[in-house]
Amino acid sequence: EAQVTQNPRYLITVTGKKLTVTCSQNMNHEYMSWYRQDPGLGLRQIYYSMNVEVTDKGDVPEGYKVSRKEKRNFPLILESPSPNQTSLYFCASRRANYGYTFGSGTRLTVV
Amino acid sequence: GQQLNQSPQSMFIQEGEDVSMNCTSSSIFNTWLWYKQDPGEGPVLLIALYKAGELTSNGRLTAQFGITRKDSFLNISASIPSDVGIYFCAGPVYRDRLAFGKGNQVVVIP
Numbered sequence: 001e002a003q004v005t006q007n008p009r010y011l012i013t014v015t016g017k018k019l020t021v022t023c024s025q026n027m028n029h030e031y032m033s034w035y036r037q038d039p040g041l042g043l044r045q046i047y048y049s050m051n052v053e054v055t056d057k058g059d060v061p062e063g064y065k066v067s068r069k070e071k072r073n074f075p076l077i078l079e080s081p082s083p084n085q086t087s088l089y090f091c092a093s094r095r096a097n098y099g100y101t102f103g104s105g106t107r108l109t110v111v
Numbered sequence: 112g113q114q115l116n117q118s119p120q121s122m123f124i125q126e127g128e129d130v131s132m133n134c135t136s137s138s139i140f141n142t143w144l145w146y147k148q149d150p151g152e153g154p155v156l157l158i159a160l161y162k163a164g165e166l167t168s169n170g171r172l173t174a175q176f177g178i179t180r181k182d183s184f185l186n187i188s189a190s191i192p193s194d195v196g197i198y199f200c201a202g203p204v205y206r207d208r209l210a211f212g213k214g215n216q217v218v219v220i221p
Contacts, residue, residue: 004153033207033209040213041213042211042212043199043201043211045209048206048207048209050206058208090154097142099146099156099201100144101156102154104151105152105153
């Protein structure tokens, strides 16, 4: 089944403890992206990648890192999480000219 | 980042009714996308539009790419309970940066 898989689905962590949210897609898509969704603010793009080793900032990149060493994987790294990064995170992937396919989300709480 | 303006923000409709929503932007878009998000899930692409004036259907859903390229419309005909959810419009603003509207919560009353 064609899909975008994120792990974990739920994560509670403490301020300052580095974490990684993994994302993998099995559709051989060139483009991948990370979004965060917050009440009243909608979906905001954190980072995107147009191919292996090509990444760029979205609207809210501060406090996040990404890497794209392989086509199928696009992990999101929070080096020193803070409470304002508590959010619902979505990874997504697409081919050129097609809309994104989203993962099921990762609900992160930073205490 | 650039935001798209969706209206209305929420709608309560009777089962069987049609529902329309729109999305506007102050700048021109070359692509319009409509997504639906069910509770606890990621958004799912409903319809993609690539040309001004384009009218595309997907089952009971119909979407149009506005002639001015600054707006788009989504219509759901004969609504059913499973149409409940949040509907988002989206469009590319630069390279692969995608702007989303804040969403339209649709509630279908049986």
